[in-house]
Amino acid sequence: MNWTSRLPTALLGLCLALPMLAHAASESDLLPVDEAFQLSTRALNRDEIEVAFKIAPSYYLYRERMKVESADPAGFSIVEAQWPNGDPKEDEFFGHVETYRLNAAGTVIGQAAPTLAEVSLKISYQGCADIGICYPPQRRTVTVALPAQAPANPAGFLPGTSPGLGDTSIATAGGASSNPLAGLGQTTSVLGATDALPLPEDQAFQFEAIAESSTEFLLRFTMPPNYYLYRDHSRFELVDPNVGTLGSPLWPAAQTIQDPEFGAVQVYFDLVEVPLRLARRDGAPTVVALKGFYQGCIKDGICYPPMERTLQVEFPAASAGELTKVAELIADEAAPAKAPTATSIQTPEPNAGSLPALTFWQALLAALLGGLVLNLMPCVLPVLSLKAISLASSGETPAKARAHALWYTAGVLSSFAVVGLLVIALRSGGAALGWGFQLQQPIFVGLMAYVMLALGLSLSGLILIGAGLANIGSNLADQSGAKGDFFTGVLAVVVASPCTAPFMGGALSFAFNQSPLVALIVFLALGLGLALPFLLVGFVPALAHRLPKPGAWMDTLKQWLAYPLYITAVWLAWVLGHQRGVDAMAIWLIGALALTAGLWWWEKNRFADRQWSRHLLAALLVAASLWALWTIHRLPADAPAQNTSQFAKPYSAELLTQLRGAQTPVFVNMTADWCVSCKVNERSTLSGDRFKQALADTGTVYLKGDWTNEDPTITAFLKEHGAVGVPLYVFYAKGSSDGVVLPAILTPDLVDRTIRGEP
Structure with a gap:
């Protein structure tokens, strides 16, 4: 059997309505959005406008994501937009969709006012690259000149060749430059926006950190004019969780702006300083590695993809009193986040994404x-x-x-x-x-x-x-x-x-x-x-x-x-099958036969003469059973994705970040085949029609992480939420910055009320 072929299925085509990209490929491999999808428009007559895209090879557009609106409905009222049929595709998130490759052209049919000389259209679209990255939804505002009189367009006369017809130019924040950041992220390109290229990430958003005291970071973000940082798209974590525990960032008052994708959001312009407490385990002088995740945009321009930076901060020695004080402060911050119970569960609150602190x-x-x-x-x-x-x-x-x-x-x-x-x-x-x-x-x-x-x-x-x-x-x-x-x-x-x-x-x-x-x-x-x-x-x-x-x-x-012990042995053999494949189960059964034969022979000759010579065969059989275990251990790990159900998606940190950024509700289930209560919960609660209906009614995405084998990504998620093992169930409500941890023992009523946001 070719064990090397058992690789997890790659997650391609993650196209979500949020200003961030999957990190499945390097940004340098991605064309600027206006090179990947070259937009042009022209008036076929005063009441018909063609919207066309020239699509780069290995890129595609979604037909269902095409939308055209009139910037001045009184001057030009749109009746309908006609798009040709595309190529059918089963998409990871959108289901059955149609896509365009190489070229796509649609006709916008409307009614122009008699004296109207030009039409302003707002065009929305979204596309992806075959390398596994999807652009966020794009918006362009274009101006199309209309002919003074509707052309007769006699037979054989090619549309678009009469006087007054022509393509319009599109003003974007970055144009079609070679800068790979141009067009990445949420883009609201409006005529009159700056023509300057976006700055590199480290110049646009300068992230610094110092030790304000022996138990507190001081974080600083510096942005040039017209650049802003999202407050709720930023988070911080320790590279080594064993160093200690971080408190909640103490953000100052933010400015509220209307964001095209997220509505009213909290942002910072120019400069912001953020204190961040650290409950250290050790008071000795040390260097702490802090990882920051953040995202920002240009006003009336592009948004950058999510950024990640790691800074090394040198901390002085801390006294026992200082360590105790900051630990109490952080515990007080987490105190309102009580663990939900089977009879009462609260709406997720800030800092509710971890297990409750105990005395x-x-x-x-x-x-x-x-x-x-x-x-x-x-x-x-x-x-x-x-x-x-x-x-x-x-x-x-x-x-x-x-x-x-x-x-x-x-x-x-x-x-x-x-x-x-x-x-x-x-x-x-x-x-x-x-x-x-x-x-x-x-x-x-x-x-x-x-x-x-x-x-x-x-x-x-x-x-x-x-x-x-x-x-x-x-x-x-x-x-x-x-x-x-x-x-x-x-x-x-x-x-x-x-x-x-x-x-x-x-x-x-x-x-x-x-x-x-x-x-x-x-x-x-x-x-x-x-x-x-x-x-x-x-x-x-x-x-x-x-x-x-x-x-x-x-x-x-x-x-x-x-018999309960026999059943347990069968269950553990099943776990082996999920860890190392069906061959592992077969090898274990052979080893079990060898062990049984060895024990039987040992028992048969317990009181026989020259029992040690007779027991040699028993010892060899038991050794053969142990050799079978070593053989199983050397088999490659089986792919965990095969254990997810049809309506569950395999967990990945990148996918969770994207879904949360898009304000999509998410239910995360961290499980393992050797976890008895995990399997009971999945059978009794997480596979029933009531659970599936709650997911469908609320648009909740169900992510399932398999910890049967070692997985550092899942281990990091467990640590992030204060859990030391499975099961762990976390629900992220729409628009909530933190998740709420559910009890280890679930009931259908508890899960249903949690997903629906009911008390």
Whole structure:
């Protein structure tokens, strides 16, 4: 199989009504708009005007985006504009459309006043280049001279050759210059506009930043006369999110202008200075890299495409008091942005695009409750149930029961501490990791599937796994029993990891943004919640006595509880298929057969003479199963786009920026195949007719990001919104500068009201 051919489908032809371009190709590859689409007009007679375009090769115009209006309806009233049929095309956003290539000519039919000498027309159009960039909607105002008398136009007389007929010239902000910026972005070309070429980006919009204090940037934009900067099309982020947390930009009062595309907008002319707080993690002197995204226009001229610049700013040392103060200020800014719940959700407010800030004690409580919920997961429940029943039926003293509970809890707490500190250490070192990163590794997923299969075989009575995994139905010495309890706790953490983030979003986000000591305490609280039921059974004899009495039914229950583990193994194999393709599933099945054969042979010869020589074959079979995992790991990653539904578009940061700039409502779903709650939400809420109808009624675009494999773009989005894992659901309402984060557990009513903007 040719694995290299599995590339994600390229997103071409993103043509949206907004003043920005996709960055799929370099600007130097794009012709100025007036070279790509050369507009000309002429009067065929006093009541008919031809509008023609000469289109450059590899460029095309949309028929549906053609529009002609009269600048003086009293002098020239337009009856209709006739355009020829174009070439059919299935467009990414506009659906079934018609396009023109090389040439296009239409006729504007109207009625001219008797004394009218010339007609002013407003012509709108939009086109794209085959390289994957679409121009924003263009506008031109042209003046067409009319003949003094309507020509008779006898048979054989060519239109346009009579005296007085001719082409009109078009005054644009940049003409047909070789400057690639000319015509890019929203263009409102009006007769009389300046004929000067647009300045280069760095001269038109000078972006500077200094350290105003040890915890605050001072940003400055400087523009020449008649250039202006959009306030709401600007944002800032840290290149390394581990440096700290940015506050909201403290924009000064802006000037309101009427924008042809966006209506009333807030802009700045000449110069604007913007304070920006920074809650640093470390008070030592440092250099911070700040990335700015912004956009601006020329008054009555072109708009520049979105610009992006990165500045290095040197910060002095900050005291502990300064760090604490700025962190409290930023937390106060985010305080109104409360997380929506399943019963009440608010309209998105500024700074509502991240998870709610928690206090230390709130984070501990959330961690404890989240760990408690994990005990109900189908992977954890069989292990926990049988462990509790075996404890109750063992007839041991209360002291030994407490020892079992404590060793199990030690295994849980140790595992959460190791995994949590590993993630924090890697993130501090610059690695783009989130909670659940281990499930993005095929080796780990395949190994977990093996463990589920082996435990299921043990519960079915086909093999006997000792205390290291289940400690079920065995009479162990104290040392072996402690080991069994400890590793049962480890196993509970491992199998619960796919379900942790949905119940722990706020607490994990809090932990990842604190010192290692505070983060460790939060992770230990999560582990305590997971271990709490078993602790109660071990330390409260009355609870143990309320458990069912031992008997033959326990063997039947144990065998039934094997099936959730088998189902989990099948699910994990399915995840492998999405990570590395169908071949990975086949290789895992071969490895599973080898593992099963090895365990069976080991069990068959458990008490045989010369058992070590007999066990050699079992060891070779188990090694073959591990080799299968390594083979799977070396396969190339499968394309995530294949997991999107027919009405969902694959997430990309560029596409989201374009949609938000066009004030298009957007619903973003960040998911993964190994995330159980993600799949439940998609089945129950995000694939139903009610959800689809809400999208259609409101014009909302549904973007779906797949985090099954490592994806730095999605990881950055999660960090931007304060999430440490999936699921993450963010809704951007029309005209809102920020998104609102929805709960990890969705309901159809909640999502429907959110998209429709209902309380």
